[in-house]
Amino acid sequence: MTLEAFADTIVPGEKRSPDDHAIAGVSAGGGAVASGALELLQHPATGVAVGLPPLAIALNDHATAYADEHGLALDGSVPPFVALAAEHRTTLVQRLTARGRPDREGWILLALFCTMAFDSAAHMSTADALAANHPGLLTMGFAKPDADGLWRFPQYSxxxxxxxxxPDTTPSGSPA
Structure with a gap:
């Protein structure tokens, strides 16, 4: 839930249900979470999967300190970062990614993968992502392939x- 809240802070989306605590619901449509941020973060190819539990713990520790600093009462039924309102989550993430922080690169890497899930569906094939109506690719207007699974562009970009x-190009577009 903590990592979902972090991903939603990076690329916000709409709540999945009225009782969704991880997603703040500050944006219409699907954000990083709906785009598969957690699947991408947990993918072995990212190299960050093993470090996710300690990052979630650290993020919650930072959220608790932030709440104490600002006199905020946190809902104890959810993790501390999840309990923060969207604007406080954003401010905390800005602090964590600020120049001069010794752990900055780790938070930026986490944010980068959340963004990648939204803008490139890096954890799945593009054709599969579009068939599943991937929110990020659709938001960016990524064209769906033709019925045969190939992309063709009848108008020049x-x-x-x-x-x-x-002259030796085959009908499929391949060089001969």
């Missing part, structure tokens, strides 16, 4: 053809 097709 620059509004004009940049080069003539090589």
């Amino acid at each position: 620059y509004g004009r053809e940049l080069a003539r097709l090589h």
